[in-house]
Amino acid sequence: MAILRLKDIMKEKGVSREDLANKVGVSMTTISNISTEKNYPTIPLLLSMAEALDVDIREMFEPTKGGIISQGEANELKRILNEGLNILGMR
Structure with missing residues (x-):
C-alpha cells in the first residue's frame, strides 16, 4: 500500500491542520488522524485535500x-x- 505524504505536503505548503480542516470541511482531529495514518481518507476527501493543497x-x-x-x-x-477521476467526471 502506498503511504500518504500529507504531513510533508502540508509542511511544504505551510498549511496547518486547522487550515486544511477548514478548507475541506472536517475536524482537525480527522486531519491529524489521517496525517499520522491512524485513519485513511475517503476518495472524495482525498480529492478535496489534494485540491486544497494545490497538488x-x-x-x-x-x-x-x-x-x-x-x-x-x-x-x-x-x-x-x-475511482477519484470517475467521481470528478474525468473518465
Missing part, C-alpha cells in the same frame, strides 16, 4: 519499500485514482 492527487502518495512498489500496490493505487 496533483498522485503527489499525495509515496511508494513504500524504498521506492519500489509491488504490482498489487500499483493496481490498488490505480484503482483509487480511477
Whole structure:
C-alpha cells in the first residue's frame, strides 16, 4: 500500500491542520488522524485535500519499500485514482 505524504505536503505548503480542516470541511482531529495514518481518507476527501493543497492527487502518495512498489500496490493505487477521476467526471 502506498503511504500518504500529507504531513510533508502540508509542511511544504505551510498549511496547518486547522487550515486544511477548514478548507475541506472536517475536524482537525480527522486531519491529524489521517496525517499520522491512524485513519485513511475517503476518495472524495482525498480529492478535496489534494485540491486544497494545490497538488496533483498522485503527489499525495509515496511508494513504500524504498521506492519500489509491488504490482498489487500499483493496481490498488490505480484503482483509487480511477475511482477519484470517475467521481470528478474525468473518465
